[in-house]
Amino acid sequence: MTQEIISAEDAARYEGMSQADLLVMMVPEQEQADGLYSLQGLVERGREIFNARLGRSRKAVCEAYRGIAGNTGNSVDLIVLLATALVGSPALAGIPLLAFCALVIKMGLEDLCQ
Numbered sequence: 868m869t870q871e872i873i874s875a876e877d878a879a880r881y882e883g884m885s886q887a888d889l890l891v892m893m894v895p896e897q898e899q900a901d902g903l904y905s906l907q908g909l910v911e912r913g914r915e916i917f918n919a920r921l922g923r924s925r926k927a928v929c930e931a932y933r934g935i936a937g938n939t940g941n942s943v944d945l946i947v948l949l950a951t952a953l954v955g956s957p958a959l960a961g962i963p964l965l966a967f968c969a970l971v972i973k974m975g976l977e978d979l980c981q
Contacts, residue, residue, distance in 0.1 A: 873954070873965065878946040881969035889973070892966040893917045916962065917970055921979075924958035928971060929980035942972055949976075 881889065890913030891899075891906075898904070904912055921928070931952035935945070950968045953959060959967060971979065 873947055873950045875943055875947055877965055878943045878950070878969070881965045882943050882946055882972075884966075884969065886970065886973055889966045889970045890914050890917060892963050893920075893970075895961070917967065920959055920962060920967065921971065924953070924956055925979070927953060927956055927958065928976075932976055932980050945972055945976070 887910045891909045893913035893916040894904075894909055898912065899909065928949070931949055934952065935948040946965060946968045949971065950964050953964060953968065
């Protein structure tokens with residue numbers, strides 16, 4: 868098993884991406900290569916995958932958030948800390964962890980965990 872290295876530079880790159888671009892990243896490369904989806908279709912497929920993974924990992928995401936809330940200066944720091952806490956989570960295997968964390972934060976981590 869390879870260990871994912873989480874850097875602030877990578878987190879900043881994901882933080883600067885649009886939600887649509889991050890959602891497309893949730894779709895496995897093979898599905899994208901098959902050419903079955905338009906760009907909007909890829910976004911919707913990514914949303915399905917994201918929502919399914921979030922449903923399976925919400926408890927872990929919110930526990931991680933409660934553990935780091937108040938210890939971050941900005942959203943890049945929050946992405947790094949959240950990703951570090953979630954690395955190795957079986958519910959998130961097979962999707963890009965930093966992209967997932969950036970999406971969670973962009974969609975409202977605080978609201979998600981209330």
